[in-house]
Amino acid sequence: MAANFWASSHYKQLMEQEEVDVVHSPDKEKGLTLDEFKLIKMHMANYIAKLAQSVKVRQRVVATAVTYMRRVYTRKSMSEYDPRLVAPTCLYLASKAEESTVQARLLVFYIKKQYNDEKYRYEIKDILEMEMKILEALNYYLVVYHPYRPLSQLLQDAGMTEMTQLSWGLVNDTYKMDLILIYSPYMIALACIYIATVLKEKDTTAWFEELRVDMNVVKNISMEILDFYDSQKILNEERISAAINKLALKP
Amino acid sequence: MSEADTHSIKLVADRYLKREVLGEGTYGVVYKAIDTQTGQVVAIKKIRIGQQKEGVNFTALREIKLLKELKDPNIIQLIDAFPHKGNLHLVFEFMESDLEAVIRDRNIVLSPADIKSYIQMTLKGLAFCHKKWVLHRDMKPNNLLIGADGQLKLADFGLARIFGSPDRRFTHQVFARWYRAPELLFGTKQYGSGVDVWAAACIFAELLLRRPFLQGSTDIDQLGKIFTAFGTPKPSQWPDMVFLPDYVEYTYLPAPALRSLFPTASDDCLDLLAKMFTYDPKARISVQQALEHRYFSSIPAPTRPALLPRPPRKGDSLNNRPLDLNANEGPTVLSPPRKSRRVMPQRERLEGHGHQGDKVDDHLYDVRQAASGNTGKSESMPMSVDFSVFGSRPPPRPTLNR
Ligand SMILES: Nc1ncnc2c1ncn2[C@@H]1O[C@H](COP(=O)(O)OP(=O)(O)O)[C@@H](O)[C@H]1O
Ligand SMILES: [Mg+2]
Numbered sequence: 001m002a003a004n005f006w007a008s009s010h011y012k013q014l015m016e017q018e019e020v021d022v023v024h025s026p027d028k029e030k031g032l033t034l035d036e037f038k039l040i041k042m043h044m045a046n047y048i049a050k051l052a053q054s055v056k057v058r059q060r061v062v063a064t065a066v067t068y069m070r071r072v073y074t075r076k077s078m079s080e081y082d083p084r085l086v087a088p089t090c091l092y093l094a095s096k097a098e099e100s101t102v103q104a105r106l107l108v109f110y111i112k113k114q115y116n117d118e119k120y121r122y123e124i125k126d127i128l129e130m131e132m133k134i135l136e137a138l139n140y141y142l143v144v145y146h147p148y149r150p151l152s153q154l155l156q157d158a159g160m161t162e163m164t165q166l167s168w169g170l171v172n173d174t175y176k177m178d179l180i181l182i183y184s185p186y187m188i189a190l191a192c193i194y195i196a197t198v199l200k201e202k203d204t205t206a207w208f209e210e211l212r213v214d215m216n217v218v219k220n221i222s223m224e225i226l227d228f229y230d231s232q233k234i235l236n237e238e239r240i241s242a243a244i245n246k247l248a249l250k251p
Numbered sequence: 252m253s254e255a256d257t258h259s260i261k262l263v264a265d266r267y268l269k270r271e272v273l274g275e276g277t278y279g280v281v282y283k284a285i286d287t288q289t290g291q292v293v294a295i296k297k298i299r300i301g302q303q304k305e306g307v308n309f310t311a312l313r314e315i316k317l318l319k320e321l322k323d324p325n326i327i328q329l330i331d332a333f334p335h336k337g338n339l340h341l342v343f344e345f346m347e348s349d350l351e352a353v354i355r356d357r358n359i360v361l362s363p364a365d366i367k368s369y370i371q372m373t374l375k376g377l378a379f380c381h382k383k384w385v386l387h388r389d390m391k392p393n394n395l396l397i398g399a400d401g402q403l404k405l406a407d408f409g410l411a412r413i414f415g416s417p418d419r420r421f422t423h424q425v426f427a428r429w430y431r432a433p434e435l436l437f438g439t440k441q442y443g444s445g446v447d448v449w450a451a452a453c454i455f456a457e458l459l460l461r462r463p464f465l466q467g468s469t470d471i472d473q474l475g476k477i478f479t480a481f482g483t484p485k486p487s488q489w490p491d492m493v494f495l496p497d498y499v500e501y502t503y504l505p506a507p508a509l510r511s512l513f514p515t516a517s518d519d520c521l522d523l524l525a526k527m528f529t530y531d532p533k534a535r536i537s538v539q540q541a542l543e544h545r546y547f548s549s550i551p552a553p554t555r556p557a558l559l560p561r562p563p564r565k566g567d568s569l570n571n572r573p574l575d576l577n578a579n580e581g582p583t584v585l586s587p588p589r590k591s592r593r594v595m596p597q598r599e600r601l602e603g604h605g606h607q608g609d610k611v612d613d614h615l616y617d618v619r620q621a622a623s624g625n626t627g628k629s630e631s632m633p634m635s636v637d638f639s640v641f642g643s644r645p646p647p648r649p650t651l652n653r
Contacts, residue, residue, distance in 0.1 A: 004383065004384060007383070008320060009319060009320055049634065053634075092306070093307075096306075096307070096309055096312050097312060097316055099412070101305075101309060103305065104304065104305065104306065105304075124304060127306070128300075128304070128305075128306040131306045131307055132306075132307065132334045132337075132339065135307065135315075135332075135334075135339070136333075136334065140315050140319055140332045141319050142312070142315065142316040142319065143316055143317075143319070143320050143413075165633060166633075166636065168633065169633035169634070169635055169636040170636050172633070172634055172635055172636075173635050173636055229636075
């Protein structure tokens with residue numbers, strides 16, 4: 001599959017961190033900072049994962065939906081594209097693209113169940129309208145590659161399947177960051193394996209050497225993941241709502 | 252076109268000048284148009300949205316998703332997509348004709364070199380799909396479009412799928428019946444690129460015979476037609492056959508000489524045909540191997556696309572397909588089917604119901620997987636890493652030596 005990735009639209013669309021970390025002017029004018037921008041995206045990734053659990057779709061669908069959402073915000077502002085509508089719509093679109101369709105009315109049902117907050121409430125017609133806008137924002141590119149398959153493959157080849165649980169969870173957490181827009185899924189998988197083996201104090205220096213990958217990249221990604229866990233310690237709901245409120249979206 | 256003209260004529264999405272309707276698709280009309288920005292003639296597929304309250308048509312979405320990844324001279328190019336008045340529009344390069352029109356046109360004589368050229372282009376397009384892990388699943392002559400330059404291109408990816416994950420089970424409700432591989436007719440859920448090879452073989456045979464080769468009227472009849480042509484397969488020939496979900500035993504018929512079915516074909520041609528029509532999908536030749544077969548390197552060389560005979564223009568050759576009911580007696584089913592067979596819509600193409608069945612089938616499988624707590628690997632995996640597993644406090648941050 002790896003050979004496949006390098007010829008894909010996903011590969012061609014990989015961006016630099018600096019390109020991803022751009023707060024669009026309508027949001028900037030409202031005082032949204034880069035940290036808050038990232039925070040909202042992380043919150044929406046969690047929202048997608050929670051909704052996905054209710055409607056029972058595969059992890060792959062969640063990962064694709066979060067990737068769509070993150071790609072949308074490399075091109076569109078949150079002021080124009082309300083994250084609280086974009087998130088469930090991305091899940092809706094990803095479920096179709098990954099061949100496990102979730103009905104829009106089911107999503108709407110669970111959104112209402114999960115959030116009392118009026119501002120999260122959207123109707124089927126809103127989702128269907130937004131679906132078209134998201135397709136456009138994605139420039140109709142829908143195929144996304146994820147670290148899960150290379151992860152399983154690598155762990156199997158290395159005879160380290162006992163690392164699967166931990167590294168799989170780490171991969172899930174990478175979707176709370178923008179890594180999937182910046183690095184190849186293969187490198188993200190390697191970074192997660194690297195962290196897992198360091199945590200479990202397993203020496204894998206020789207194995208990594210044999211892979212002949214750029215260890216600097218693997219370590220950089222690993223650092224970013226660990227930085228992220230550090231930053232999560234000071235995270236709370238209020239900061240998230242404060243950030244979203246700045247956008248002053250729904251009256 | 253002058254400035255004034257563009258203002259008086261209504262353009263679709265401020266850009267496309269609408270012309271005549273080209274065909275009615277499964278999920279909307281296809282019409283000819285001129286791109287006023289480039290002057291290029293295009294075909295626009297307008298996808299109906301609305302009725303089912305399920306947004307962008309699932310089949311259309313598949314087509315968009317895969318065509319955006321597939322750029323090849325023998326695959327139809329998706330030039331653009333845009334929403335207009337609530338409908339999604341797909342813009343394709345305009346194609347003058349299709350292979351069905353060529354095969355049907357009694358005024359056209361196809362030389363062995365012409366046939367070689369058409370089937371080679373078909374296989375080239377298919378090889379590119381398979382290289383990208385895409386199964387077309389709807390190979391038939393009218394989905395093979397022919398451009399003004401004579402190039403043949405695979406179109407209609409509404410049933411296509413990525414088959415990267417080997418453990419995923421697919422619906423067998425794919426392909427128009429006459430092009431369906433025997434493993435699909437026996438209900439297999441795990442199949443691969445071999446299904447496209449079988450369909451390509453049917454197209455190959457159709458080019459030689461100038462009529463559809465195996466025209467079954469039901470799934471059981473389709474298998475009967477296949478077994479009449481190539482003999483009832485023995486388990487030694489196809490060991491997995493007897494384990495397929497809808498397997499039924501047929502009376503034994505010996506294989507007639509392939510030469511008797513295709514009297515005019517060369518030896519190389521027959522050899523390749525036989526390899527593509529191999530019963531066991533595991534033993535069936537791959538598209539890439541087929542392209543490397545000596546049939547393509549032996550004389551005559553394939554005709555250059557620009558020199559291929561084609562019907563004058565789209566829609567001009569509506570001669571009726573000559574009737575050939577494959578009237579000879581086929582083998583009969585010996586044992587009763589193990590379970591009642593799925594009722595197939597009596598249509599050439601798996602439209603409407605077929606597509607829906609496909610969707611439901613795939614979706615049901617997901618639901619079943621989810622219900623049985625087996626959502627791929629993810630079910631048993633942590634959603635997130637809870638660092639409390641390492642102790643009551645977050646673990647000391649591991650030091651990574653940079
Ligand atoms: N690019 C094109 N150029 C010219 N005609 C086309 C083109 N694409 C489709 N058509 C016409 O529209 C019809 C339906 O399109 P198709 O993609 O095959 O949809 P369906 O899923 O309904 O079979 C075709 O049979 C063909 O006549
Ligand atoms: Mg068609």
